[in-house]
Amino acid sequence: MENRTKISISHVSKSFEDKKQVRHQVLDDINIEVKENEFLVLLGAGKSGKSVLLDIITGLDTDYEGKVEFSDGSRSTKDIGIVFQKYALFPWKTVMENVEMNQKFRGMGKQERKEKAEKYLKLVGLSGFENHYPNQISGGMKQRVAIARAFAGESDIMVMDEPFGALDAQTRYQMEEELLKIWEEAKRTVIFVTNNIEEAVYLGDRILLLGGSPSTIAKEYVPDMERPRKYTHPDFLELRNRIAGDFELVL
Amino acid sequence: MAEKGKKMIYYILPVLSIGILVVLWGVLCVQKPDIMPTPAAVIKKIADITVNPISNATLPVHILVSLGRVLSAFAAACVFGIVLGILMGWYPTFHDIAWPVFEIIRPIPPIAWIPLIILWCGIGETSKVIIVFIGAVVPIVLNTYSGIRQVDPMLFKAAKSVGAGDRATMFEVVLPASLPSIVAGMKTSLSTGWMCVLAAEMVVARQGVGFLIVRGMDSGDSALILSGMVVIGVVSALITALLNRAEVKLCPWRTEQR
Amino acid sequence: MKSGKKKLIRKILLGCVGVGIFLGVWQLLMSMGVISERTMSTPGQVLETFIYKLRSADPDGATLQEHFLSSFKLAMIGFITAMVIGIPMGLVMGYFKAARLLLNPMFEVIRPIPPIAWIPIVILFLGIGMPAKVFIVFVAAFVPCVINSYTGVKLTNPVYINVAKTMGAGHFRIFTKICIPSAIPMVFTGIRLSLGASWSTLVAAEMLASTNGLGYMIQMGRTIIRPDIIVVGMLVIGCTGALLSFVLGRIERHIAPWRK
Numbered sequence: 001m002e003n004r005t006k007i008s009i010s011h012v013s014k015s016f017e018d019k020k021q022v023r024h025q026v027l028d029d030i031n032i033e034v035k036e037n038e039f040l041v042l043l044g045a046g047k048s049g050k051s052v053l054l055d056i057i058t059g060l061d062t063d064y065e066g067k068v069e070f071s072d073g074s075r076s077t078k079d080i081g082i083v084f085q086k087y088a089l090f091p092w093k094t095v096m097e098n099v100e101m102n103q104k105f106r107g108m109g110k111q112e113r114k115e116k117a118e119k120y121l122k123l124v125g126l127s128g129f130e131n132h133y134p135n136q137i138s139g140g141m142k143q144r145v146a147i148a149r150a151f152a153g154e155s156d157i158m159v160m161d162e163p164f165g166a167l168d169a170q171t172r173y174q175m176e177e178e179l180l181k182i183w184e185e186a187k188r189t190v191i192f193v194t195n196n197i198e199e200a201v202y203l204g205d206r207i208l209l210l211g212g213s214p215s216t217i218a219k220e221y222v223p224d225m226e227r228p229r230k231y232t233h234p235d236f237l238e239l240r241n242r243i244a245g246d247f248e249l250v251l
Numbered sequence: 252m253a254e255k256g257k258k259m260i261y262y263i264l265p266v267l268s269i270g271i272l273v274v275l276w277g278v279l280c281v282q283k284p285d286i287m288p289t290p291a292a293v294i295k296k297i298a299d300i301t302v303n304p305i306s307n308a309t310l311p312v313h314i315l316v317s318l319g320r321v322l323s324a325f326a327a328a329c330v331f332g333i334v335l336g337i338l339m340g341w342y343p344t345f346h347d348i349a350w351p352v353f354e355i356i357r358p359i360p361p362i363a364w365i366p367l368i369i370l371w372c373g374i375g376e377t378s379k380v381i382i383v384f385i386g387a388v389v390p391i392v393l394n395t396y397s398g399i400r401q402v403d404p405m406l407f408k409a410a411k412s413v414g415a416g417d418r419a420t421m422f423e424v425v426l427p428a429s430l431p432s433i434v435a436g437m438k439t440s441l442s443t444g445w446m447c448v449l450a451a452e453m454v455v456a457r458q459g460v461g462f463l464i465v466r467g468m469d470s471g472d473s474a475l476i477l478s479g480m481v482v483i484g485v486v487s488a489l490i491t492a493l494l495n496r497a498e499v500k501l502c503p504w505r506t507e508q509r
Numbered sequence: 510m511k512s513g514k515k516k517l518i519r520k521i522l523l524g525c526v527g528v529g530i531f532l533g534v535w536q537l538l539m540s541m542g543v544i545s546e547r548t549m550s551t552p553g554q555v556l557e558t559f560i561y562k563l564r565s566a567d568p569d570g571a572t573l574q575e576h577f578l579s580s581f582k583l584a585m586i587g588f589i590t591a592m593v594i595g596i597p598m599g600l601v602m603g604y605f606k607a608a609r610l611l612l613n614p615m616f617e618v619i620r621p622i623p624p625i626a627w628i629p630i631v632i633l634f635l636g637i638g639m640p641a642k643v644f645i646v647f648v649a650a651f652v653p654c655v656i657n658s659y660t661g662v663k664l665t666n667p668v669y670i671n672v673a674k675t676m677g678a679g680h681f682r683i684f685t686k687i688c689i690p691s692a693i694p695m696v697f698t699g700i701r702l703s704l705g706a707s708w709s710t711l712v713a714a715e716m717l718a719s720t721n722g723l724g725y726m727i728q729m730g731r732t733i734i735r736p737d738i739i740v741v742g743m744l745v746i747g748c749t750g751a752l753l754s755f756v757l758g759r760i761e762r763h764i765a766p767w768r769k
Binding site: 260261264265267268269271272283286344347348349350351352354355356357358359360361362363364365366367369370371442445446449450453454461464465467468471473476477479480483484485487488491 | 519520523524525526527528530531548549606607610611612613614615618619621622623624625626627628629630632633634705708709710712713716717724727728730731734736739740742743744746747748750751754
Binding site: 055058060077078080081082084085086088089090091092093101102104105106133134135149150153 | 403405406408409411412413414415416419423424427428430502503504
């Protein structure tokens with residue numbers, strides 16, 4: 001088992017001022033050690049500051065207190081693969097062009113980046129849809145495009161912000177399964193944010209429960225189960241219920 | 252049975268609608284035969300001015316003159332308006348400085364500029380083009396600006412995450428994202444421009460469709476006025492149809508939604 | 510971290526800087542002689558003429574207030590008539606298919622003709638007096654009122670209509686309680702467009718054929734080469750337009766408070 005720390009988040013707090021000049025504290029003294037090649041799940045209800053924390057980790061938000069350090073030196077936003085909430089695809093670009101974006105700005109040649117994009121589109125099962133616009137495909141497919149785009153950056157850190165939140169249950173299960181498959185094929189460090197307890201238990205090597213106001217890390221769980229995990233297995237249900245109980249408490 | 256009757260009525264109503272319009276015209280002809288020309292007289296007039304020039308120009312030439320003025324002003328308005336809109340949308344300081352001035356000038360209808368512009372530039376082509384420009388530039392500035400302000404913040408994050416720099420963000424994200432709004436602005440701009448050219452030509456011109464209807468008014472030739480109105484209406488409708496086509500072509504991702 | 514208050518002060522200051530630069534450049538161009546005194550007046554002269562015109566009918570036959578009231582009255586009569594007829598017509602066209610089929614073709618024929626193109630024929634029929642101008646303003650204001658009310662009703666979310674149906678509402682109830690309220694934002698957009706169109710069309714009509722009103726005043730300013738009078742007229746026309754649309758915004762917020 002790898003145990004090296006990949007990202008170290010120490011004493012991170014965040015507050016902002018609203019239009020009426022009232023200060024709100026969102027995050028209070030967050031400390032997380034993300035291990036290399038770990039699948040870490042951040043679980044929390046809506047408005048618990050999960051997205052804010054992700055923006056801080058990925059460098060999209062630089063206005064905070066505390067420290068975020070990477071074991072291999074500093075990183076800018078583009079060195080981390082990000083899958084955004086509600087896809088954030090560029091609607092005027094085709095599926096192919098969306099995935100290609102990531103290499104385009106890294107100065108990769110046309111042929112090379114086309115091959116890369118095709119490879120990742122195939123990985124997420126979207127071969128044949130290269131020339132569709134995002135508005136022409138279903139939500140599940142858009143999500144795959146977003147994942148392919150993030151993977152195409154070939155970063156060893158992936159950050160996913162409620163990627164499956166907008167999908168129906170059936171598609172969601174399927175996507176979770178596929179995500180794990182992809183991750184197991186090519187291991188990398190994943191930070192996965194969700195508000196769905198079952199999703200957290202199904203995916204996570206480790207689950208951190210975010211809660212309170214301002215938010216802190218309330219609990220940590222390490223599911224001791226073989227993959228692929230079964231939603232109906234007694235251990236699964238037991239952990240699910242335990243987390244659900246804590247979830248109520250931190251709200 | 253009732254359903255069938257209903258369907259019949261639905262076929263008859265549009266015909267009836269146009270019928271009413273024609274009858275109204277007829278009533279006016281009978282009531283004021285000295286002013287109101289018959290539809291036949293208008294058609295004859297259109298045919299007449301298509302071959303016989305008025306003020307050294309046949310009808311097609313008058314149309315082309317008006318369109319030429321609109322298009323050259325529109326082209327200038329696009330370039331200037333988009334640049335100004337981008338500057339205001341992208342640089343908050345520039346916006347804060349320029350916006351109040353823009354807000355003072357904006358409510359003045361372009362038509363109200365006509366006297367001043369004529370005083371400045373005389374009654375030649377330049378003043379007409381400038382008047383159309385003033386009318387055409389405002390919607391483009393407004394729509395470019397609001398288009399840029401309304402770009403989904405999520406897309407900025409996404410651009411950053413795929414490593415786009417400032418320039419790339421501008422050209423690959425901000426501009427395409429605001430394109431639908433800019434194109435909508437261009438649509439408004441062109442129809443405003445068409446209205447302004449009429450106004451300018453009506454006030455002072457020797458050629459153009461606006462000149463035609465005023466010539467009709469001055470000489471009491473109502474058939475000429477109505478011919479002019481028909482032509483103006485047809486050209487306006489054509490411009491609108493053309494622009495709707497162009498919109499589909501320019502923003503394919505918008506219209507192919509399911 | 511910048512606080513909101515500081516931002517606001519900065520905004521106001523920059524705005525003043527902008528207006529200052531505008532007036533400064535204008536004045537500078539004049540005093541350097543780049544623009545001739547014959548074709549343009551300095552900001553100071555404009556202000557003087559404005560105050561002077563409040564008291565004097567010289568040189569165009571009426572004081573500024575008289576011109577303003579004459580224009581304002583005509584614009585309001587035409588505009589309000591157009592609203593009273595156009596909005597109900599648009600709403601009914603949006604809901605009842607028969608009304609739509611009967612009125613829409615007529616409307617589509619007339620719609621592409623810009624309102625100012627009506628000026629010559631209307632003047633030929635009605636002369637250059639008040640009825641002609643009211644009619645022209647009416648035509649200008651009528652079209653946007655109808656189109657937007659019509660579209661507003663057509664865009665009613667069908668879910669609301671179905672909810673009303675399950676509660677047993679009939680056609681009339683659905684029309685008055687669901688379609689009309691949900692069309693209000695669009696109706697207001699139409700009213701705003703109407704207001705702008707009627708105001709600027711009136712100015713055009715007054716410029717072409719009139720003996721009073723703001724449009725007449727600026728046209729006279731051109732004939733007798735008095736740029737100061739033109740600019741005063743333009744500013745009054747602009748301010749009135751801005752003020753009217755501000756008042757309209759207030760009314761809208763009052764009638765449709767659910768819209769921010």
